Amino acid sequence: QVQLVQSGxxxxxxxxxxxxxxxxxxxxxxxxxxxxxxxxxxQGLECLGRMNPKTGVTHYAQNFQGRVTMTRDxxxxxxxxxxxxxxADDTAVYYCTRGGTSGSFxxxxxxWGQGTMVSV
Amino acid sequence: xxxxxxxxxxxxxxxxxxxxxxxxxxxxxxxxxxxxxxPGQAPALVIYFDTRRPSGIxxxxxxxxxxxxxxxxxxxxxxxxxADYYCQVWHSPDDHYVFGSGTRVTVL
Numbered sequence: 001q002v003q004l005v006q007s008g009x010x011x012x013x014x015x016x017x018x019x020x021x022x023x024x025x026x027x028x029x030x031x032x033x034x035x036x037x038x039x040x041x042x043q044g045l046e047c048l049g050r051m052n053p054k055t056g057v058t059h060y061a062q063n064f065q066g067r068v069t070m071t072r073d074x075x076x077x078x079x080x081x082x083x084x085x086x087x088a089d090d091t092a093v094y095y096c097t098r099g100g101t102s103g104s105f106x107x108x109x110x111x112w113g114q115g116t117m118v119s120v
Numbered sequence: 121x122x123x124x125x126x127x128x129x130x131x132x133x134x135x136x137x138x139x140x141x142x143x144x145x146x147x148x149x150x151x152x153x154x155x156x157x158x159p160g161q162a163p164a165l166v167i168y169f170d171t172r173r174p175s176g177i178x179x180x181x182x183x184x185x186x187x188x189x190x191x192x193x194x195x196x197x198x199x200x201x202x203a204d205y206y207c208q209v210w211h212s213p214d215d216h217y218v219f220g221s222g223t224r225v226t227v228l
Contacts, residue, residue: 037163037219046219047216047219059215061217095163106151106209107210108165108168109153109165110168111165112162113162
């Protein structure tokens, strides 16, 4: 079945960077967008942006531009999220998600990873 | 930026119907998706493109959209439906994925 398995929890000092991995299986990695979503403790969901795993083309949410980088390694079907210049309010669970099957930007987030807790 | 508004909470007795609204400007022109997040778990898709159910989601879950609101309806509510529910759209003018503020469904 389709699975997105993320790397483990991280604890970082303010000003540091964090890089989270998302290993995928059960589908063709290059045929679905990867989007990253975060959830601060007790708060709602916020999307950081998306990446096309086939081309590597990315689009970042305005709130994170300049601090976020999304990359991938197609040989191991893994996506990565790097966030720099961490602040206390970056403390959150970070989820990788898969875009739906139509290949459209408006697709749902149809499969979610288990989440990675980042504490700053 | 585009805003989606949901009621903070909905309470419903077992066996009854819960309706969760999601309001946004011209939302009828957007494709709305709905997610369920049980305590301590990752969100999961329950309705996509306004009305469609992923495989494995019970028929008790349905979606609709009209006027200025989309609605998630859960019929014959069960204890296991107790969760936070989020609506979401992709707002094309600014190419941004927007989530609603979330609604906590409590089963009495």
